[in-house]
Amino acid sequence: MITLHTFPSPNGRKASILLEELGLTYRVHRVDLVAGENKRPDFLAISPITKIPALVEELPGGRSRRLFGSGAILLHFSERTGRLVPDNLDDKAEAMSWFMLGISDLGPTSVDMLRFSVRAPEKIPYAIDLFKGELMRCYAAMDERLAEAEHLANGYSIADIACFPFIAAAAVAGGGLLERFANLKRWHDAVAARPAVQRGMAVPE
Ligand SMILES: N[C@@H](CCC(=O)N[C@@H](CS)C(=O)NCC(=O)O)C(=O)O
Incomplete structure (x- = not known):
């Protein structure tokens, strides 16, 4: 268990x-x-x-x-x-690259953006601009990739799972993120429609 x-x-x-x-x-x-x-x-x-x-x-x-x-x-x-990870070494290399973007760039940068723009008692423009810029780099990279591929790697994989919840959270927070990145929106909507993703997003109840 x-x-x-x-x-x-x-x-x-x-x-x-x-x-x-x-x-x-x-x-x-x-x-x-x-x-x-x-x-x-x-x-x-x-x-x-x-x-x-x-x-x-x-x-x-x-x-x-x-x-x-x-x-x-x-x-x-x-x-x-x-x-949830490709066998083929070329596809696996692509999957690992996007997986790590989710784990080490998108996730921590999203949290730092929230900390400095919402939670910080003192708003520091340098920090807000820095994390906003870094976050835009993540979104733009994903959007460009998703213009040419259905998923981040060849087929749905842990790369998509590593990124999806932070994109879903940004979509819920508003700010027009998905309106600005059409490919990211198409991918977000497709991943969000998966029954397992819907069950996983509801945990813990
Ligand atoms: N690198 C970790 C980060 C996990 C993380 O930041 N967890 C947050 C919630 S999303 C947490 O437990 N925060 C409690 C704390 O910082 O004390 C991962 O990818 O899982």
Whole structure:
């Protein structure tokens, strides 16, 4: 059995979308980040950085395996099942490149943009302009790629899952993002229509 420790956020939803796409049975433990549940010793033992998503897999013989971070979770299960990642080395290289853009550029930059433009007590124009510019670079790169390809790699893969929740969050936040990037909108709407994505986006309820 798999227990997913998560919270309603884009990083958490990458993990739940993946588990739904793979049809794996899992239970959900909602970690209340607002109440600081992520700082408790039992959660620290699963996620040393005290961030969700994290996951525990019970294995035969009473053993268990932990995984923390959306990137590690996506890579582990795609490798274990041989699904959601292309076999062909050229296609896999493309998939890994977009996967890493989602994990190391789009995700952190989206969070930093929110922090500096909304949450910061003092609005620092340099920081807001910097993260806005970086975010536009991510959106423009994805939009250009999606002008020539249906998905970020050749076929739906963990690259799409690594990026989708942050694009969905930006779409919900407004600001006309999807109106400015037509290919990104077409891709967003197609991914959002997948039943497994809809189930994963609703976790935790
Ligand atoms: N690199 C991690 C980042 C995870 C992350 O930032 N999680 C946030 C919620 S989206 C969190 O747990 N924040 C709690 C905290 O910072 O204390 C990933 O890709 O999963």
